[in-house]
Amino acid sequence: MNNVKIRSGNELVVEGAIAAGCNFFAGYPITPSSEIAEGMSRELPKVHGIFIQMEDELASIGAVIGASLGGKKVMTATSGPGFSLKQENLGVALIAEVPLVIVNVMRGGPSTGLPTRGAQGDVMQARWGTHGDHPVIALAPAFPKEVFLTTIDAFNLAEKFMTPVILLLDELVGHSHEPVELPGPDEYEIVNRKYPEKLETLEIYKREMGKPPLRPDFFMGYPIHIESLEHNDYGYPTTNPEIVEVQQRRRLEKIERHKDEIIRYKTHYTDDAELVIFAFGSMARSALEAIETLRKEGGPKIGLFQPITIWPFPEEQLKKAVGEKDVLVVELNWGQLVYEVERVLKTNKIHSLLKMTGMPIRPDEIIEKIKEIKNA
Amino acid sequence: MLDYEKYLRYRTFPVPWCPGCGIGTIFKAVVTAFAKLEWDPNDIAVVSGIGCSGRLSTYFNTNTLHTTHGRALTFATGIKLSNPDKHVVVFSGDGDALAIGGNHFIHACRRNLNIKLIVINNNIYGMTGGQVSPTTPTGFVTTTTPYGNTEPHFDTVELAKAAGATYVARETVNRPRQMLKVIEKSFKHSGFSVVEIVSNCHINLGRRNKLKHPLPMLKWIDENTIPLSKAKDMSEEELKFKYVVGEFVHRHRPDYLSLYEDLVVKKAGGDKK
Ligand SMILES: Cc1ncc(C[n+]2csc(CCOP(=O)(O)OP(=O)(O)O)c2C)c(N)n1
Numbered sequence: 001m002n003n004v005k006i007r008s009g010n011e012l013v014v015e016g017a018i019a020a021g022c023n024f025f026a027g028y029p030i031t032p033s034s035e036i037a038e039g040m041s042r043e044l045p046k047v048h049g050i051f052i053q054m055e056d057e058l059a060s061i062g063a064v065i066g067a068s069l070g071g072k073k074v075m076t077a078t079s080g081p082g083f084s085l086k087q088e089n090l091g092v093a094l095i096a097e098v099p100l101v102i103v104n105v106m107r108g109g110p111s112t113g114l115p116t117r118g119a120q121g122d123v124m125q126a127r128w129g130t131h132g133d134h135p136v137i138a139l140a141p142a143f144p145k146e147v148f149l150t151t152i153d154a155f156n157l158a159e160k161f162m163t164p165v166i167l168l169l170d171e172l173v174g175h176s177h178e179p180v181e182l183p184g185p186d187e188y189e190i191v192n193r194k195y196p197e198k199l200e201t202l203e204i205y206k207r208e209m210g211k212p213p214l215r216p217d218f219f220m221g222y223p224i225h226i227e228s229l230e231h232n233d234y235g236y237p238t239t240n241p242e243i244v245e246v247q248q249r250r251r252l253e254k255i256e257r258h259k260d261e262i263i264r265y266k267t268h269y270t271d272d273a274e275l276v277i278f279a280f281g282s283m284a285r286s287a288l289e290a291i292e293t294l295r296k297e298g299g300p301k302i303g304l305f306q307p308i309t310i311w312p313f314p315e316e317q318l319k320k321a322v323g324e325k326d327v328l329v330v331e332l333n334w335g336q337l338v339y340e341v342e343r344v345l346k347t348n349k350i351h352s353l354l355k356m357t358g359m360p361i362r363p364d365e366i367i368e369k370i371k372e373i374k375n376a
Numbered sequence: 377m378l379d380y381e382k383y384l385r386y387r388t389f390p391v392p393w394c395p396g397c398g399i400g401t402i403f404k405a406v407v408t409a410f411a412k413l414e415w416d417p418n419d420i421a422v423v424s425g426i427g428c429s430g431r432l433s434t435y436f437n438t439n440t441l442h443t444t445h446g447r448a449l450t451f452a453t454g455i456k457l458s459n460p461d462k463h464v465v466v467f468s469g470d471g472d473a474l475a476i477g478g479n480h481f482i483h484a485c486r487r488n489l490n491i492k493l494i495v496i497n498n499n500i501y502g503m504t505g506g507q508v509s510p511t512t513p514t515g516f517v518t519t520t521t522p523y524g525n526t527e528p529h530f531d532t533v534e535l536a537k538a539a540g541a542t543y544v545a546r547e548t549v550n551r552p553r554q555m556l557k558v559i560e561k562s563f564k565h566s567g568f569s570v571v572e573i574v575s576n577c578h579i580n581l582g583r584r585n586k587l588k589h590p591l592p593m594l595k596w597i598d599e600n601t602i603p604l605s606k607a608k609d610m611s612e613e614e615l616k617f618k619y620v621v622g623e624f625v626h627r628h629r630p631d632y633l634s635l636y637e638d639l640v641v642k643k644a645g646g647d648k649k
Contacts, residue, residue: 024454024457024458026453026454042644044646045636045640045641045643045644045646046644046645046646047646048641048646048647049646050457050458050636052453052457054450054453054483055479055480055483056479058447058450058480059447059450059453059479059480059483060450061450062443062444062447062449062450062451062453062454062480063450063451063453063454063457064454065451065454066423066441066450066451066452066453066454066455066456066457066458067454067455067457067458068454069441069451069454069455070421070454070455070457070458070459071458071459072454072458074454088444089443089444089447092443092444202387218421218439218441218455218459218462219418219419219421219439219459219462220418221418222418223385223417223418223436223437223438223439223440224439224440225385225388225433225434225440225441225442226440226441226442227434227442228426228442228443228444229442234387236387236388236434237434237442
């Protein structure tokens with residue numbers, strides 16, 4: 001235990017990013033994410049990386065896409081209002097298949113909302129925020145070590161699948177300072193994007209169904225074109241319906257067909273549980289405390305399904321973990337992921353504990369809710 | 377003979393612009409400048425926004441990136457920061473650079489990264505069918521100012537100067553030789569450069585303002601073009617709605633990356649790694 005440090009979630013994102021090999025960050029300050037930009041401005045120059053504070057969030061994501069095409073491992077970080085501003089260019093990264101990590105430390109919304117208070121209200125925005133059909137990878141860690149490792153994971157998935165990855169923290173995860181034993185380099189893997197062995201074709205998007213593009217970065221000796229318009233195998237603009245369909249499907253399938261590889265989740269005490277809580281981020285931690293208190297007091301045996309990958313939604317994993325048991329969804333919003341849970345678990349009885357007051361849902365409130373369910 | 381063909385991506389031809397559009401003349405000047413400077417196509421990134429001018433990037437046989445409306449400079453910033461030795465050229469329309477992208481425009485001027493911006497000013501939103509732009513002359517009829525434009529227009533050069541660009545010039549498509557000269561000079565300049573090229577959109581601006589064919593529209597631009605040397609002796613009133621052409625700024629200031637390297641990376645100890 002000699003590597004124990006006191007760290008906030010935001011600081012762990014910075015350390016995770018540096019460990020992952022991130023060498024370019026562009027951002028714009030916003031509570032409760034600013035410590036990430038501050039940390040990157042301090043750490044990146046030490047490893048000869050580039051930090052830049054841009055004029056706004058649209059510029060920040062534009063700059064990281066440019067740098068990623070230029071061969072860097074890139075990240076930007078923001079919160080609700082900034083996440084809204086980034087949506088249009090997030091679409092560029094999706095259609096052009098550009099790896100990047102975008103952190104959203106969620107705060108109370110809508111609009112300026114509750115800048116200093118935690119929330120989990122951007123779950124659906126992470127899924128559908130940019131216009132048009134698109135695949136999404138969104139990860140939401142809860143515990144300190146998990147934040148560090150999930151940040152590395154976010155880079156790995158972005159580089160492997162040539163796509164933006166959204167790292168969803170909530171303010172409570174981002175700002176809680178806790179002791180954490182930082183994992184060493186032998187405890188995680190680093191994945192970098194693949195390049196074609198030989199530069200012999202300009203058809204950079206010509207790939208089997210479900211595969212990410214295999215292409216050089218800019219300036220590698222091959223004059224590639226990267227497009228925000230729908231494009232053909234060369235990346236050149238097209239409106240040909242057959243080509244459009246192939247490209248649209250390939251992008252969706254590259255995530256869909258690799259769901260098992262992308263989905264991370266944890267189960268706690270589910271085996272002997274009579275009811276399973278579904279909760280992520282800070283709410284998973286509240287739930288776990290409630291569960292352990294009840295077990296200590298000889299109360300009802302409750303379990304927890306904690307998704308770390310929120311999108312793609314862990315459908316099969318949830319079904320398997322829960323079986324026929326009743327489910328309680330605890331989330332810090334007025335009901336977002338509960339609709340996904342209902343969609344997936346068609347025959348289970350599903351309860352929900354929702355709140356959006358700027359305050360967390362405390363373990364005692366969860367215990368109260370469980371008692372209410374039991375007594376009903 | 378200059379070998380400018382290696383800068384052309386023939387596979388993507390024919391080009392999409394209306395017959396008589398000034399963008400072709402600008403395209404030719406830029407590839408000619410590349411050829412004169414003997415830049416390796418692989419060492420160039422051409423980035424563009426959205427609009428008729430935004431379509432340009434597709435036709436260069438270099439590294440190319442077609443982005444979103446107004447944001448080309450932000451993508452270019454990331455490309456340049458990650459590849460300081462490469463050449464980054466950006467095309468924007470007047471709407472792209474000065475309306476939706478106005479914030480990025482002024483901050484790029486201030487930051488002074490070695491990026492070459494070419495603003496193609498056709499005084500109108502060409503691509504979307506002729507709506508008013510920040511450079512449309514007052515009084516002109518557009519599809520969103522059917523009774524005439526009441527707003528004053530931006531002066532790209534003044535804006536770039538005030539925001540800190542280190543090379544600023546303006547030319548028109550009627551003056552291809554002078555245009556080539558300022559483009560080439562901006563490419564050789566070390567720092568952020570803004571070259572505004574006044575171009576003709578007879579289809580979406582001229583048509584509604586008695587300048588419906590290329591020649592009358594080009595003539596109108598010509599009649600309103602004043603060389604900088606002559607403009608110096610003219611009053612503000614006389615220069616209203618005139619395109620003063622020439623080189624306005626050519627100054628030196630350390631660029632963002634050299635300062636980052638010298639002041640930030642060294643202090644942080646990153647240069648020793
Ligand atoms: C965010 C966004 N808003 C609006 C548009 C629609 N749009 C496309 S091009 C354009 C204006 C183009 O005018 P300009 O930048 O002057 O370039 P031109 O077509 O004249 O070369 C607009 C408004 C868009 N593509 N994206």
